[in-house]
Amino acid sequence: MSAAAATFKPAVETAPQSGARLVVSTLEKLGVEVLFGYPGGAIMPIYDALAGSSLRHYLCRHEQGAAFAADSYARVSGKVGVCMATSGPGATNLVTGIANAMLDSIPMVCITGNVAQGVMGMDAFQEVDILGVTLPIVKHSYLVRSAADIPAVIEEAFHIARSGRPGPVLIDLPKDVQFEMTDAPRGIHLSNAIDVADAAVIDDAAAAIRAAKKPVLYIGGGVKISGAVQAVRDFAAMTGIPQVSTLNALGTIPTGQDNFLGMLGMHGTRCANEAVQESDLLIVIGARFDDRATGKLIEFAPHAGVVHFDIDPSEIGKLRKVAVGVTGDVKPNIEALNARLSSGPAIEVSEWADKWRAKAIACAFDYNAPGEGVFAPQLLNELSQKAGPSFIAACDVGQHQMWVAQYCEFSRPQAHITSGGLGSMGFGLPAGIGAKLAEPDACVVTITGDGGVMMNIQELATVNRFKIPLKIIILDNSRLGMVRQWQEFFFERNFSEVDLSDNPDFVKVAEAFGIPAFRVDARDQVSAGIDRLLATEGPILMHVIIDPNDNVWPLVPPGKNNAEMLEGAR
């Protein structure tokens, strides 16, 4: 995401106002429309000041839900997600959501109340050093000690959250600061310079690409973040170089497009992984060599040089030596690369690309399976086709997450919302809420498992209270499916603590929360079920029973290289 122009103007009110009022007015001035949170004792002054403001506050039913919803709102809207919580348990409940945003580089500002400064460090009621707790999982954090600092701190927090490599920023506000009256708020002016690489480095990258015989384009989530989707699509179309994607970058190249080989890594496609392993040059854009993508790192793409584009200099060479490191905002750098490559002789990789296009067809996923039971991959493919171009899948974590990545069709990166880096179960339902509020006209479907949905099932109350027309699919195998799968293959079928067969009746649960629901437990009900789900105007939940023995294929075993994929029959 390019750093947006800072539009903040210092507060002009001369009448004294409270720190809490300054928080609200500064958020309003920064253009915040939506925030998520949960009140409590140490943040009550801010909630008091919220009344009558232009901010639309969504009361979630758990702070973790609020953080995940803010994260997803940011992913879909491209804005900074905002969430709030009180001190102590409220703040610690945000922690997983903050880590989730950190691992996926999502711009988020988290505001926590804290006990008054006079009792800080005294083990006061609901006191936790949340600044200390979150230090490893934030891009930056503040403990505000004076109300006059609030506008400057919030503006700077927004700037830090969305500029460069985005990430979460925490603002901890002691209660006395929220009450403090001030008539001298400070404003600041921030530079929004965009880092662009030197021309000579772009020349080096272009030369390496021209010299390659077997190049592969490796696309990461940074492409969407920097707004470089079109530039990368232009690069792919112009050069014809085969492309692979990380989990977080799905949709950057539309599913089914020529030369797109799919996702690489542990549950990637065979042809994506094999192409990378055979390549002589990896053009890595906005990706960080995550171990789920690379498999055994030392054997990853063993013959390939690397040209790495990333805004974060510390990612260049962190895990893999590079031949050319291009640091800076990806969008202008890829545009500059395209300009270089468009003059001079065309890139000639057609034989290499033809080979992988043919292999992609030969290795295409099979949507059929024997039996009468619901086959989740077939259901998901049909869902994404019927949902149309506005489809957004807000995924939870587990087997269904991988099936969504493998079998749904995506035409834009905002269509695939997933907890990639942290892999947080419980993400799906609040992520659906955030996505729907960010893009109200989109067809947003939360796809979750019976394990994941139970981790934030209370957010059904949020869906119902605000009548958010979210579609929810629970793929229920009465198991912790991914753990069970690993136990089957790597722990000698010792199925330890994965049985969830005493799940509640999810249809009744949904109805108890005021959300209509229905059950699908046979393959011949799937089509009609999807139709009903998509045709319903308000929120609705479809509870789908799937085979507990279904596995996700292919699979790169842990510690193996990506060429050593296991495949199995259903």
Added chain:
Amino acid sequence: MTDTVHILIDRADGALQRLIGLVERRGFHIDAMTMAPEGSALAVALTVRGRDVGRSIDNLGLQIDRLVGARRISNDATFRSEAA
């Protein structure tokens, strides 16, 4: 093998904790540490040693550079007088 990294960092709540935590999380032992106030900042010298051979001091420098409030990072102590 040890390296000494000199950092000039804004004095703020959690600044030192943030710096030391980052160095340790990124796989370095801190063998020695000295610090002195320098205006509104702290001049910190950390003598560090990689936990294994995969730890690059250059990458550690880049990671420290990402910290908001880290004004200067160097393996050369002379920058302190420049900053002052």
